[in-house]
Amino acid sequence: MVEKALFTILMEGLFIKNFLLIQFLGLCSFVGVTKDTKSAAGMSGAVVFVMALSATVSYLLFTYILVPLKLEYLALISFIVVIAALVQLVEFVVRKNVPSLYRSLGIYLPLISTNCAVLGVVLLNVMADYSFSQSIVFGISAGLGYTIVMLMMSAIRERLTLVNVPSAVQGLPHAFFIATLLSMAFVNYFRVIPI
Amino acid sequence: MADSMKVWSEFIRGITKDNPIFGLVLGLCPTLAVTTSVENGIGMAAGTAFVLIGSNVMVSALRKQIPASVRLPIFIIIIATFVSIVDMLMEAFTPPLYAALGVFIPLIVVNCIIIGRAEAYANKNNVFYSLIDALGESAGFLLVLMLIGGIREILGTGKIVVFGHHLLSVPIEPATVMIMPPGAFLTIAILMAIVNHRKARKLARGG
Numbered sequence: 022m023v024e025k026a027l028f029t030i031l032m033e034g035l036f037i038k039n040f041l042l043i044q045f046l047g048l049c050s051f052v053g054v055t056k057d058t059k060s061a062a063g064m065s066g067a068v069v070f071v072m073a074l075s076a077t078v079s080y081l082l083f084t085y086i087l088v089p090l091k092l093e094y095l096a097l098i099s100f101i102v103v104i105a106a107l108v109q110l111v112e113f114v115v116r117k118n119v120p121s122l123y124r125s126l127g128i129y130l131p132l133i134s135t136n137c138a139v140l141g142v143v144l145l146n147v148m149a150d151y152s153f154s155q156s157i158v159f160g161i162s163a164g165l166g167y168t169i170v171m172l173m174m175s176a177i178r179e180r181l182t183l184v185n186v187p188s189a190v191q192g193l194p195h196a197f198f199i200a201t202l203l204s205m206a207f208v209n210y211f212r213v214i215p216i
Numbered sequence: 217m218a219d220s221m222k223v224w225s226e227f228i229r230g231i232t233k234d235n236p237i238f239g240l241v242l243g244l245c246p247t248l249a250v251t252t253s254v255e256n257g258i259g260m261a262a263g264t265a266f267v268l269i270g271s272n273v274m275v276s277a278l279r280k281q282i283p284a285s286v287r288l289p290i291f292i293i294i295i296a297t298f299v300s301i302v303d304m305l306m307e308a309f310t311p312p313l314y315a316a317l318g319v320f321i322p323l324i325v326v327n328c329i330i331i332g333r334a335e336a337y338a339n340k341n342n343v344f345y346s347l348i349d350a351l352g353e354s355a356g357f358l359l360v361l362m363l364i365g366g367i368r369e370i371l372g373t374g375k376i377v378v379f380g381h382h383l384l385s386v387p388i389e390p391a392t393v394m395i396m397p398p399g400a401f402l403t404i405a406i407l408m409a410i411v412n413h414r415k416a417r418k419l420a421r422g423g
Contacts, residue, residue: 043397045249049328052244097303097322098296105289137245137326144319189413190405193241197405204398 034162042204047138061175069164076160230352242328248400257365265354270298275338276346
């Protein structure tokens with residue numbers, strides 16, 4: 022098998038296999054925190070950081086501890102614990118240094134540990150058998166792809182807050198209609214690099 | 217008699233008022249990602265049901281032993297254990313389904329429905345009612361996944377095939393977009409709008 026170029030992985034993470042719009046990972050925060058751009062940006066920053074960190078740590082854990090000891094069946098449990106610990110760390114740092122961000126993120130910061138996007142990165146890395154550098158690039162690019170879509174979505178929703186839509190469509194259905202259109206645009210990236 | 221009424225209402229609540237998707241709005245990722253066909257929806261719901269029943273029973277059985285301050289990590293470990301079991305069973309016995317569901321089987325562990333029910337219900341109720349609650353929520357999840365999977369499969373491919381049985385076919389031009397990601401968003405948007413509309417009407421009637 023030809024080793025995937027880092028650039029290909031970068032493009033996959035950003036657009037072709039975009040976590041929110043193509044792979045449906047991390048949708049809770051996608052509809053929950055995109056009502057204004059500031060929280061969306063804060064959440065995205067936290068996710069990028071946690072994703073890059075957990076991709077690194079979980080690669081080391083899997084390759085140097087679980088595989089030599091033949092404990093691959095514990096992978097899921099150990100990844101979850103590692104991510105939860107990292108999220109706790111990020112929470113401490115944000116609470117201490119940026120209290121305003123901590124207040125606006127509210128419930129969503131602890132929820133990163135049950136954010137499927139972060140665990141998704143880690144599991145996809147293991148499934149694709151990525152090397153160390155590939156894992157890190159995939160972690161960062163998936164986080165940046167998440168950021169792009171979160172910012173687009175929150176900007177659109179901010180401008181649409183005063184639009185008069187039928188009461189049944191207000192809120193979540195409206196967000197999903199916007200997501201449909203965004204997703205249609207992203208689906209066409211499939212054609213850029215055949216997978 | 218009153219007891220069996222309560223059992224029934226606890227069960228049916230998972231399908232109607234506390235439906236995981238339309239009532240509680242939990243667990244959206246698997247709902248949208250794997251519903252390209254009815255078959256995948258059933259597979260996903262079965263896996264989730266196993267984990268949900270296992271974790272609800274286990275959490276409620278241990279609820280007096282689990283210290284409140286560390287309950288979430290303990291819930292997660294319990295859930296992850298059941299998910300690992302499902303993951304291995306599906307890999308061994310249903311390889312095609314396992315391949316189709318891909319990363320979403322291990323991702324059951326972060327499905328908010330499961331930890332949500334552990335925290336909101338199993339942690340406060342006895343084993344029997346927790347089991348009923350898990351069964352109800354699983355049934356609600358199954359119905360929603362089959363509904364979304366059915367809509368997308370029939371519009372996207374023009375037919376419904378479940379485990380090799382050809383159930384239904386309609387003479388329409390298949391709209392491939394429905395089995396691609398945008399179709400998932402469109403389907404859930406329309407279904408949620410319908411649910412909202414019905415809720416609003418019910419509220420207006422004063423009931």
